Amino acid sequence: DAEITQSPRHKITETGRQVTLACHQTWNHNNMFWYRQDLGHGLRLIHYSYGVQDTNKGEVSDGYSVSRSNTEDLPLTLESAASSQTSVYFCASSDWGNYEQYFGPGTRLTVT
Amino acid sequence: TQLLEQSPQFLSIQEGENLTVYCNSSSVFSSLQWYRQEPGEGPVLLVTVVTGGEVKKLKRLTFQFGDARKDSSLHITAAQPGDTGLYLCAGVRAGSNYKLTFGKGTLLTVNP
Numbered sequence: 001d002a003e004i005t006q007s008p009r010h011k012i013t014e015t016g017r018q019v020t021l022a023c024h025q026t027w028n029h030n031n032m033f034w035y036r037q038d039l040g041h042g043l044r045l046i047h048y049s050y051g052v053q054d055t056n057k058g059e060v061s062d063g064y065s066v067s068r069s070n071t072e073d074l075p076l077t078l079e080s081a082a083s084s085q086t087s088v089y090f091c092a093s094s095d096w097g098n099y100e101q102y103f104g105p106g107t108r109l110t111v112t
Numbered sequence: 113t114q115l116l117e118q119s120p121q122f123l124s125i126q127e128g129e130n131l132t133v134y135c136n137s138s139s140v141f142s143s144l145q146w147y148r149q150e151p152g153e154g155p156v157l158l159v160t161v162v163t164g165g166e167v168k169k170l171k172r173l174t175f176q177f178g179d180a181r182k183d184s185s186l187h188i189t190a191a192q193p194g195d196t197g198l199y200l201c202a203g204v205r206a207g208s209n210y211k212l213t214f215g216k217g218t219l220l221t222v223n224p
Contacts, residue, residue: 031210042216043200050210090154099143099204101212103154
């Protein structure tokens, strides 16, 4: 069965370190999205991609970057982790022409 | 400014009760989706409503899209403990290019 996976599921890191969160989908979807979910803020879009070599900034992109070298993967990198980036991160994908998104199980990131 | 306002934020009821949660906006949406998120997991799509006035039923869940396509409601009949979770509405705005606008969610607890 097709799926979308995220790794690691939990991560603790120190302020200033670079961190990369992985997202892998086997739906063969063109569109991929990264969100963070925080109490009181709901789901906020960080970055998104419509296909290989395409990346776009979302509403809370400062301090984050993504790259899309193939259809299946959209890794999210925190260049220099800050305590304000402690959050739960979700990756999602959707097919071309379809707004319905499929979400991964999330990564809980703690920056100390 | 939150584009999609969900109410109530929290709801705790007894098994067997009925409930309604709301998703309101001053903006028009092309379509609106409802997701349910269980603890430690990613959101899962329940339904998409597209036409103003549309009503969709999913077992004990009834979803309605407002006539003006600015609001939606989710009604659960005879709630069960398995209905416990965070209910999120997400809207598609014209020209959004597959991006969703999420409400902050309603956290529902159904007590046995």
